[in-house]
Amino acid sequence: MAYLSISNVTKQFGDTVVVDNFNLDIEKGEFVSFLGPSGCGKTTTLRMVAGFEIPTSGKILLDGKDITDKAPNQRNVGMIFQSYALFPNMTVSQNIGFGLRVRKESEATIKQRVDEMVGLINLEKHANKYPYQLSGGQQQRVSLARALANRPQVLLLDEPLSALDAKIRVSLRAEIRAIQKSLGITAIFVTHDQEEALSISDRIVVMNVGEMEQVGTPFEIYNFPKTRFVANFVGSLNTSDAEVVDPAKGFVSVDGVKFTAAEGTENRKKGDKVKIAIRPERLSFASEHKKANVVDATIENITFLGSVVRIQVKIGNTKFNMDTFNNPFLELPRVGSKEQVTCSKEAVLVLDE
């Protein structure tokens, strides 16, 4: 049986269904991210696990025990908020020790655990400072230590990195992941940042308008999106209307230009309208190395993005983006020139229209 089980959970506010029949099993020590746009129900689902919202229907089981209707202070769940939520009237040490004091632990235990946690987040020198004396990143680390001090069964992180600047965000997410792994704690991480979710998670739940679109490892979600929403939401993607030409052979046509897909056409009929999707990094110039699909293209635009150069090409009447790694000796084509572009069969994803 799963460590944390969310079964058939639905949440309604009035007539609005915010989370619709959500089902997810999370194993002990797993790091799961809820990824989706604003209003998709990811935070509401997290808040139901925390106990701040009660499901309209469904059950939440933690380590085999039903916690669906338990008050938040009776679940052993740690929560980290986007706004840090440190108690302004308490120092770093007092913040970290708050939960232990509430549990009436002995002073010796509190001191030992607070020292351990302050060490874990490398803020020994700041233990006696107040929250306003710390940077955003430091405050969020204190918030993490405070949540972990109680040794919660599940750690819930509600967009904890959103308020931080880009560099701190990257370093802190690595720190969170390392601490989570070292303690073996089960964690749910809510974010709308796909890069964050892809880099930190064991599994990702992609959500849209209250429903789960897809659950899978970051590799599966990125490389094998099951729905058009997932394909569009995670990573950049070229999409185009297409028509099935030969279902058995995987042939589809985009404005009369033929592509071969590895899968996705076998259950369709000739003439079916579909969408095809190709990641920009899966396209390359055929002059370098020919793959299964080789098509004629016109260079429309070239954009330098630092580590990547994005080349916009026109195939038939459709514009596709093609990403190639930047290097100082890269020979780029002229805008307006004709080139051949290639991609593998596996790169062509056939999605429902």
Next chain:
Amino acid sequence: MNFSSRLRRIPFWSWVWFILGTLYFLLPLYATLDFSLQMERDVIGLKAYEKAFEDKDFIETFTYSNLLAIATIVMSIILIVPTAYWIRLRLPEARRIVEFLTLMPFVVPAIILVFGLIRIYSSSVMIPFTDIVLIPPLTNYKFGTNILVVAGYMVLAMPYMYRSVDTGMRTVDVLTLTEAAQSLGASWFTIITRIILPNIRAALLSGALLTFAIVVGEVTLASFLGIDAFGPYLFLLGQHRAYEPAALSFVSFILTWIAMGLIQLVTGGQGQTTGAH
């Protein structure tokens, strides 16, 4: 930019209005002080202060009013902090109604309040359709009257206390702090006493100071409920003496300023702590 060059940048008319405003407040104070020092003919001295402080009734009524003020402040905090907290947390739609109710003491004069209290509580409050006495006549004994007085003062001080507390709560993220504390296992009582109250202490102190000022100077409720409070004492003193009331007025000004200074001292760093999110 140094202080003197900053002062020079303030426009001329701003100075004019500032000086006029300052004179408006300071001249009456100066006149009161000057008058209180002239009790003995052709001598500037503290005779009026000596006489006022020597009076046994002054000490008794002042102490009694202080106790009433403390009781009013404590009871107001117990009633208003959880109310304002709950409205902010769970019932934001009730905020306008409660704000309207807290303004009622400005509309309904104290005389109406005191006659209402006397009308209801001068006879026993019974359980309807029975002979069982729920509350004996509160006006018939000292402790009962004190309860009525404190309850009345709570109503009079409510606009100030509620607004102070509500403003204080606006400066902290009450909802998120509550949820953070709950996720750490805290009960409602712990959240209010260890998270909410310490973070609104500046607001509480200003509410308490205003309540104190209202209670100590209040005349109507105290007179009609027949208690020996400081307000009626000052009123009587003003009718029969000239210099002592001026001396006591000046002292009360100074006491108020000291209290405000103490608030600044105690809450000096709070603006920063609550502002950091």
